[in-house]
Amino acid sequence: MKSFLRLHTWPLVCLAIAANLGLQLYLATGELKEWAQIDWMDVAGEGGSAVLALVWLVMLLRSRPAGRVTRLLTLGLACIFFAWWMDTLDEFVQMPQQVAWDNWLETAPMPVGLLLLTLGIYHLNQEQRAISQQMSKREKLFREHRLFDKVTPLGAAEYLRQQIQHALAEARENEQPLSLVAVDLDDFDAINRRFGQNEGDAVLQAIAQLLMLNLRRQDLLCRLAGDRFVAVLPNTGEAQARMIADELQQAVASLAHRTGQHGERLVLRASTAAVMALDDDSEQLLRRLNLGLAKAKQQLPRCA
Numbered sequence: 001m002k003s004f005l006r007l008h009t010w011p012l013v014c015l016a017i018a019a020n021l022g023l024q025l026y027l028a029t030g031e032l033k034e035w036a037q038i039d040w041m042d043v044a045g046e047g048g049s050a051v052l053a054l055v056w057l058v059m060l061l062r063s064r065p066a067g068r069v070t071r072l073l074t075l076g077l078a079c080i081f082f083a084w085w086m087d088t089l090d091e092f093v094q095m096p097q098q099v100a101w102d103n104w105l106e107t108a109p110m111p112v113g114l115l116l117l118t119l120g121i122y123h124l125n126q127e128q129r130a131i132s133q134q135m136s137k138r139e140k141l142f143r144e145h146r147l148f149d150k151v152t153p154l155g156a157a158e159y160l161r162q163q164i165q166h167a168l169a170e171a172r173e174n175e176q177p178l179s180l181v182a183v184d185l186d187d188f189d190a191i192n193r194r195f196g197q198n199e200g201d202a203v204l205q206a207i208a209q210l211l212m213l214n215l216r217r218q219d220l221l222c223r224l225a226g227d228r229f230v231a232v233l234p235n236t237g238e239a240q241a242r243m244i245a246d247e248l249q250q251a252v253a254s255l256a257h258r259t260g261q262h263g264e265r266l267v268l269r270a271s272t273a274a275v276m277a278l279d280d281d282s283e284q285l286l287r288r289l290n291l292g293l294a295k296a297k298q299q300l301p302r303c304a
């Protein structure tokens with residue numbers, strides 16, 4: 001609970017301030033109703049809805065990683081909670097006849113909240129479709145458990161090798177280019193040492209999801225080893241593969257990953273390499289890719 005509160009301090013504090021401001025405003029302007037004037041059915045309906053909106057908000061914040069979808073859904077639910085909260089206060093406080101802004105406070109946040117929620121659900125849907133497309137590739141060989149990684153939902157090294165062989169054969173048959181891109185986290189070992197293996201696993205999972213979302217429908221992402229991911233890019237030349245590698249590198253650098261225990265923000269960086277298949281077989285192609293990555297790593301500034 002403590003770590004949850006620490007992770008989501010800002011949205012929760014802002015919501016508490018807004019709810020409290022609403023309460024203070026009503027108390028300063030109106031008069032508390034007599035016990036007999038209170039409509040308890042309305043209190044139960046509107047108050048219950050406000051509580052449910054708050055429960056949804058907490059469930060959302062507990063289950064989702066930070067990002068645009070989470071922000072939109074959080075804002076939407078916060079507006080909906082606020083509208084129901086103000087509606088509930090109305091049952092306890094009699095506002096003067098001439099005051100009209102209380103109606104605005106009760107009704108205006110609701111359509112705004114629903115709009116934000118709709119936008120959030122739209123982007124969530126896009127995100128899920130991208131993940132499902134990647135997952136469906138995994139399901140093709142679902143029974144071959146050993147081919148799949150234990151930490152991320154990706155194919156492991158052997159699966160990657162098989163898929164490169166298939167992709168090479170297909171590329172030759174269709175006379176199309178084929179490229180590979182590798183993404184390798186920089187100084188990942190330090191995360192394991194500082195935060196432990198479980199946090200390291202969480203980072204690998206977040207990176208796997210992020211890379212999948214940034215690849216195209218036809219691409220296949222696998223985890224080659226440790227913190228090294230490889231994407232197979234059908235019908236892609238070297239220049240385009242290089243561009244995709246740069247995009248993936250930027251996506252990693254802008255990921256806002258926070259540790260599960262203390263909510264510390266981790267700054268992640270990755271090195272990338274891109275190669276296009278020439279006359280090589282899958283092993284030669286992977287070797288060239290690893291060489292490219294070793295070169296990129298050599299250019300990194302090293303800590304003393």
Ligand SMILES: Nc1nc2c(ncn2[C@@H]2O[C@H](COP(=O)(O)OP(=O)(O)OP(=O)(O)O)[C@@H](O)[C@H]2O)c(=O)[nH]1
Pocket residue numbers: 151184185186187188189190192196197198199200201204225226227297
């Ligand atoms: N948490 C976690 N760590 C892993 C896993 N597989 C490998 N590792 C660790 O990943 C680290 C990889 O270390 P290195 O290859 O030196 O990579 P690095 O620290 O990113 O260094 P550079 O690549 O040179 O920047 C090692 O500490 C491995 O123990 C895994 O499944 N989970």
